[in-house]
Amino acid sequence: MRKYFRKILLYFCMVFILLIFMFPLAWAVVCSFKSELEIIKWPPTWIPEQFTLENYQYMLEHYPFVRWSINSMIVSISATVLILLFSSMASYAFARLNFVGKKIIYSSIIAMLLLPIQAYVIPLFLVVNKLGMRDTLSSLVLIPVANVTSVYILTNFYKTLPRELEEAARIDGCSYFGIYWRIDLPLSKASLSSVAILSFISTWNSFLWPMITLRTDKWKPLSVGVASYVGSFLNSNGFQYGPSLAAACMAILPTLIAYLLLQKNFVQGISNTGIKG
Amino acid sequence: MKKQNIAAIFFLAPYMIVFVLFRLGPSIAGILISLTDWNIIGDITFVGLKNFETMFRSGHFWTALINTGKFSVIVVPAVVILSLALAVLFNQKLRFRGIARAITIIPYVLIPAVTGVIWNWMYSYKSGILNYYLENAGLKQVGWLIDKKYALISIAIVIIWSYLGYNMVLFLAGLQNIPEELFEAAVIDGATKRQAFMKITLPLLKPVTSLVITLSFINTVQIYDQIYVMTNGGPGTSTMTLVQYMYTSAFKDYDMGYGSAIGTTIVVILVVVYFVVNKLFRTEVD
Structure with missing residues (x-):
C-alpha cells in the first residue's frame, strides 16, 4: 500500500514538473494563433475564440523572416560540417599521433573550455574587422568552428578505440589519412552525431556574436532578427505581442525538430562532456 | 616519429588556424588591449592600468558586478539543487520517464533570445497570464519586468528554467555511473534509503556536482541574450550585467580598451571560480 502511494506521488511530481516546463511554450503557441485584440483580452483564454494566422502572415510580410531563416540554415549547416571535419581530424592527431608539442597544444585548447565567447568577443571583433570579414556570413560560420567541446569529445572517443585495429591497417600499408578516413571516422558515427547536433543547435542559437559583427539586415540570422524586432519595441507602446510570438514559434521550430530527431545523440553529447571532465 | 610530425601538421592545420585566429589569439589579445586606449x-x-583604474571608480561597473553576482547567487544553487532533484526523480523506474526527460531538456535547445520573447509575454504586467493567476488567487499583481525589485529575479527564473534540463542530464549520467550494488549493499546492511542516498550517492556525485557548479557559473556570468529582449538592463540599471556593460562600452561608446578591461575582469572571475570550486570539491574526494 505504501509503495503504491509512493508511486502515485512520483507520477504526480512528474506531471507537475512537465506542466511547468511546457507551460510557457504552450501558452506562446496558443497565443500566436489569436488576434491581437484577443491576446490582450482579460481574462485570457486557453482556446482561441477565433483561430487566425494573421500574426504569422504579418511577420512574413513585413519582415525578411524567410531570409533570416535561410541565413540561419546556411550558417548552422556549414559550421556543423566544418566542425565535424576539422575537429575530427585534429582529434585523430591528438588521440593517435605522437608529435612535438602535443601536450602544450592540447592543453591550450582544453584551457579554452573555460572561456565563453563573451570573454574574448572584443578582440575577436577586431580580428574579424581586420580580415575584412565583418558583416559577412563567413564570419558567422568560422567562429563556431574554433569550438573546443567537439575536439574534447572526439579526442576522448578516439582514445577508446583499440590500437590493434590501427596497427593491422598500418601493416596492410594504410596511410594515416586512410586510417582516419576508413577506420576511425566510420567507427565514431555516434560521437560525430553528438557533436553535429550540439554544434548545430549552439550555432543556431548564438546571438551576441552575430549581433556584434552584423550591420546589414539581410544577413541576420533568426536569433538576431527576432530579437531586434522585439528590441526595437521594448518599452514602447506600439508593441504587438502577436507577431513576436508567431516569430518566436517559427524560429524555435528547426532546433526543436533537430533535437527531437537526434535526441539520444544530444543527451549522449552532454553526458560525454561531463563524465570525463 | 618524423613522419608522424608531418602527418600531425596535416591533420591539425585546418583546425589550429581557425582556433588560433578566432579563439586563442583573441583570448590573449584581450589582456593586451585592456592596457590601451583605442577607439x-x-x-x-599604451596607457598601462588606467582602464582598470577608471573601471574600479565607475559606479556602473560595480552595479554590473553586483548584478552578475546576484544572478549567480540565485541561479547556481537553484540549478544544482533542482537539477539533482530532477535527475533523482527521472532515474526512478517510471513509465514515460524517457519522454519526461526529453521534455525537460527542450528549454535548453531553444534560442535564448527567443525564450526571452516567450517569457516577456508571460511576464506582461497588464495582460500576462502569470498576473492573471495571481489576481485569481487573490494576490497582488507583480511588475515582473518593470519593477526594480523583481526584474532580476524574474530573469533568473527564466535562466534556471532554461538550464535545468542540461544539468539534469549531467547528474543522470553521474547517477548511472554509480554501481547499484553499492546502494543495495548499504540498504541490506540496515541503512535507510535516505541514509544510503546521503552517505553513498551524494559523495559519489561530487565530481559531477563540481562540474555542474562550474558550468552553471560560466553560463550565468555570460547571460546576455534573454536580458537583451526582456529588460535590456533595466529598469534603470537593475539587470545590467558585466557582459552588457562590456558590450555598451565597446560597441556603443567604441572604447575598445575599456571594454577589454571589463572582458579581462570576466576572465579573471571565471578562472578564480573554476579553481575555487575545484579545490573545494576535489580535495574532499581524494
Missing part, C-alpha cells in the same frame, strides 16, 4: 579608428596608445 578602433584612431591610434592605439
Whole structure:
C-alpha cells in the first residue's frame, strides 16, 4: 500500500514538473494563433475564440523572416560540417599521433573550455574587422568552428578505440589519412552525431556574436532578427505581442525538430562532456 | 616519429588556424588591449592600468558586478539543487520517464533570445497570464519586468528554467555511473534509503556536482541574450550585467580598451571560480 502511494506521488511530481516546463511554450503557441485584440483580452483564454494566422502572415510580410531563416540554415549547416571535419581530424592527431608539442597544444585548447565567447568577443571583433570579414556570413560560420567541446569529445572517443585495429591497417600499408578516413571516422558515427547536433543547435542559437559583427539586415540570422524586432519595441507602446510570438514559434521550430530527431545523440553529447571532465 | 610530425601538421592545420585566429589569439589579445586606449579608428596608445583604474571608480561597473553576482547567487544553487532533484526523480523506474526527460531538456535547445520573447509575454504586467493567476488567487499583481525589485529575479527564473534540463542530464549520467550494488549493499546492511542516498550517492556525485557548479557559473556570468529582449538592463540599471556593460562600452561608446578591461575582469572571475570550486570539491574526494 505504501509503495503504491509512493508511486502515485512520483507520477504526480512528474506531471507537475512537465506542466511547468511546457507551460510557457504552450501558452506562446496558443497565443500566436489569436488576434491581437484577443491576446490582450482579460481574462485570457486557453482556446482561441477565433483561430487566425494573421500574426504569422504579418511577420512574413513585413519582415525578411524567410531570409533570416535561410541565413540561419546556411550558417548552422556549414559550421556543423566544418566542425565535424576539422575537429575530427585534429582529434585523430591528438588521440593517435605522437608529435612535438602535443601536450602544450592540447592543453591550450582544453584551457579554452573555460572561456565563453563573451570573454574574448572584443578582440575577436577586431580580428574579424581586420580580415575584412565583418558583416559577412563567413564570419558567422568560422567562429563556431574554433569550438573546443567537439575536439574534447572526439579526442576522448578516439582514445577508446583499440590500437590493434590501427596497427593491422598500418601493416596492410594504410596511410594515416586512410586510417582516419576508413577506420576511425566510420567507427565514431555516434560521437560525430553528438557533436553535429550540439554544434548545430549552439550555432543556431548564438546571438551576441552575430549581433556584434552584423550591420546589414539581410544577413541576420533568426536569433538576431527576432530579437531586434522585439528590441526595437521594448518599452514602447506600439508593441504587438502577436507577431513576436508567431516569430518566436517559427524560429524555435528547426532546433526543436533537430533535437527531437537526434535526441539520444544530444543527451549522449552532454553526458560525454561531463563524465570525463 | 618524423613522419608522424608531418602527418600531425596535416591533420591539425585546418583546425589550429581557425582556433588560433578566432579563439586563442583573441583570448590573449584581450589582456593586451585592456592596457590601451583605442577607439578602433584612431591610434592605439599604451596607457598601462588606467582602464582598470577608471573601471574600479565607475559606479556602473560595480552595479554590473553586483548584478552578475546576484544572478549567480540565485541561479547556481537553484540549478544544482533542482537539477539533482530532477535527475533523482527521472532515474526512478517510471513509465514515460524517457519522454519526461526529453521534455525537460527542450528549454535548453531553444534560442535564448527567443525564450526571452516567450517569457516577456508571460511576464506582461497588464495582460500576462502569470498576473492573471495571481489576481485569481487573490494576490497582488507583480511588475515582473518593470519593477526594480523583481526584474532580476524574474530573469533568473527564466535562466534556471532554461538550464535545468542540461544539468539534469549531467547528474543522470553521474547517477548511472554509480554501481547499484553499492546502494543495495548499504540498504541490506540496515541503512535507510535516505541514509544510503546521503552517505553513498551524494559523495559519489561530487565530481559531477563540481562540474555542474562550474558550468552553471560560466553560463550565468555570460547571460546576455534573454536580458537583451526582456529588460535590456533595466529598469534603470537593475539587470545590467558585466557582459552588457562590456558590450555598451565597446560597441556603443567604441572604447575598445575599456571594454577589454571589463572582458579581462570576466576572465579573471571565471578562472578564480573554476579553481575555487575545484579545490573545494576535489580535495574532499581524494
